[in-house]
Amino acid sequence: MGIAVREADQSATVEGLWRATVDHVREEYLSESQRFPWIVGFSGGKDSTLVTHAIFEMLMGIRPSQRTRPIHIVSNDTLVESPLVMSHLNTVTRQIEDAAIALGFPMTVARTHPDPDKTFWVLLIGKGYPSPNMTMRWCTDRLKIQPTSGYIKRQVSASGAAIVVLGVRRDESQSRQRSIDRRRNMRGENLSEHDRLPGAFIFRPILDLAIDEVWEILGTTHAPWGGSHASLIQLYRDSEGGECPVVLSADEAPGCGTSNSRFGCWTCTVVEKDKSLQGFVDSGMFYYQPLIEFRDWLKSIRNRTDMRQAFRRNGRLTFDVNGRHIPGPFTIAARKEIFDRLMQIQENFDGELISESEIRQIRQIWADELQNSGSLASV
Ligand code: SF4
The missing domain is CATH 3.40.50.620 (HUPs)
Incomplete structure (x- = not known):
C-alpha cells in the first residue's frame, strides 16, 4: 500500500x-x-x-x-x-x-x-x-x-x-x-x-x-x-x-538489546545503559532506581571469574580459538547472591519482579545440581 x-x-x-x-x-x-x-x-x-x-x-x-x-x-x-x-x-x-x-x-x-x-x-x-x-x-x-x-x-x-x-x-x-x-x-x-x-x-x-x-x-x-x-x-x-x-x-531484533534502548526487559545487560528505565527515573519515578542499580551490578559481574564455574554445565572445560579458557555458568554462591539481591529489591517494590513458581524451580535446580555434585548441605 x-x-x-x-x-x-x-x-x-x-x-x-x-x-x-x-x-x-x-x-x-x-x-x-x-x-x-x-x-x-x-x-x-x-x-x-x-x-x-x-x-x-x-x-x-x-x-x-x-x-x-x-x-x-x-x-x-x-x-x-x-x-x-x-x-x-x-x-x-x-x-x-x-x-x-x-x-x-x-x-x-x-x-x-x-x-x-x-x-x-x-x-x-x-x-x-x-x-x-x-x-x-x-x-x-x-x-x-x-x-x-x-x-x-x-x-x-x-x-x-x-x-x-x-x-x-x-x-x-x-x-x-x-x-x-x-x-x-x-x-x-x-x-x-x-x-x-x-x-x-x-x-x-x-x-x-x-x-x-x-x-x-x-x-x-x-x-x-x-x-x-x-x-x-x-x-x-x-x-x-x-x-x-x-x-x-x-x-x-535489532532493538532487542542495543543502544537504541527499546522498551525491552528491565534486566537487559546487553545494552550499555538502560536508557528507558533511566528516562522514567529522570521523569521523577525514583522507585525504579534500585532496578537500574541491580541491572548495572548484574552486568558488572558477568565476567568475574570468581563468580563463574570453571566447567560448563555439560562438565567440559571450554577454550576459545586462542586457547583462552571460557568460564562456565555462575557458581551456586553467585546465583544465591543474585537471588538475595533481587529479593531485597522485591521486598520494597510495588509489583512482582520474580514469581513464586520461578523461585520454586530455582531452588529445585540448585538442589539437583548440588546433589549431583555431592555437596547438598551448602545451600
Ligand atoms: S534481555 Fe535484552 S536482549 Fe535479551 S530479550 Fe530482553 S531486551 Fe532482548
Whole structure:
C-alpha cells in the first residue's frame, strides 16, 4: 500500500496516507485468504498500536456479515518487562478486549510467555547462565521468539495457514530493513512467506509510514477502543525510548538489546545503559532506581571469574580459538547472591519482579545440581 500511495502521489497528506492505510487493511482483510486468521503482534508500542487502530477502523467500516476472519491480538510478556510498559500494555489490551466484545468483533486478545523452565530468572539464577551480552544473547530466542512463534504455529496447524500482521516500518533500522527487503522479494506486494514458520505469511500495513507520520496520526486521532493515545505518547516521552517490536526471528531484533534502548526487559545487560528505565527515573519515578542499580551490578559481574564455574554445565572445560579458557555458568554462591539481591529489591517494590513458581524451580535446580555434585548441605 504505502509504496503505491507514495508513487501515485508524493504529496499525499498524512490524513490521506492514513485513509489509504485503512483501505489497504480492508482490502487485505476481505481478500481471498479470508479463511486464514490474522495474528497481530501487539507490543503496546506506537507501531503496533497504529496497526491495531487501523484494524479497528477497518472493522467498524465494513458490514458485520463481512467480519468473518478471526483476528488475534497477541502480546508477549517476557516476565522481565519494564514495569511501566507492562502496566500500559495491560491497560490497553484490556480496553481493546472490552471494545472488541462490545462491538462484536471476531477478536481474541492473547498473551504469550516464555516456557516456565526458560524464563530469565530460572536460566540466570537457577542454571547460572551468565548475564546476556551481544555474543551470548541467549534470552531473545527463549523470552521472545519461541513464545510468539509457538502461538503462530498453533494457529497454522488449526487453520492450515495464518497471516501475521506486523507494525514494522521501512525506516526502522538497517538490519530490519534487510530482513524486510529479503522477504519482499519472495512474494508479491502484500504478503510474504515467513522464512522460519511454514504456513505463516506476513502482512505489514504500515511499512512505508515514517516515524513522524506515525506520531502525527496517533496524536490527532482518538483510540477506537476508547480514550486517546495520550498515555502512549506520555510513556514515550517519559522513557525517551524506542519500541521493542514483536520479534519473530533473531535478525528482526535489532532493538532487542542495543543502544537504541527499546522498551525491552528491565534486566537487559546487553545494552550499555538502560536508557528507558533511566528516562522514567529522570521523569521523577525514583522507585525504579534500585532496578537500574541491580541491572548495572548484574552486568558488572558477568565476567568475574570468581563468580563463574570453571566447567560448563555439560562438565567440559571450554577454550576459545586462542586457547583462552571460557568460564562456565555462575557458581551456586553467585546465583544465591543474585537471588538475595533481587529479593531485597522485591521486598520494597510495588509489583512482582520474580514469581513464586520461578523461585520454586530455582531452588529445585540448585538442589539437583548440588546433589549431583555431592555437596547438598551448602545451600
Ligand atoms: S531486551 Fe535484552 S534481555 Fe530482553 S530479550 Fe532482548 S536482549 Fe535479551
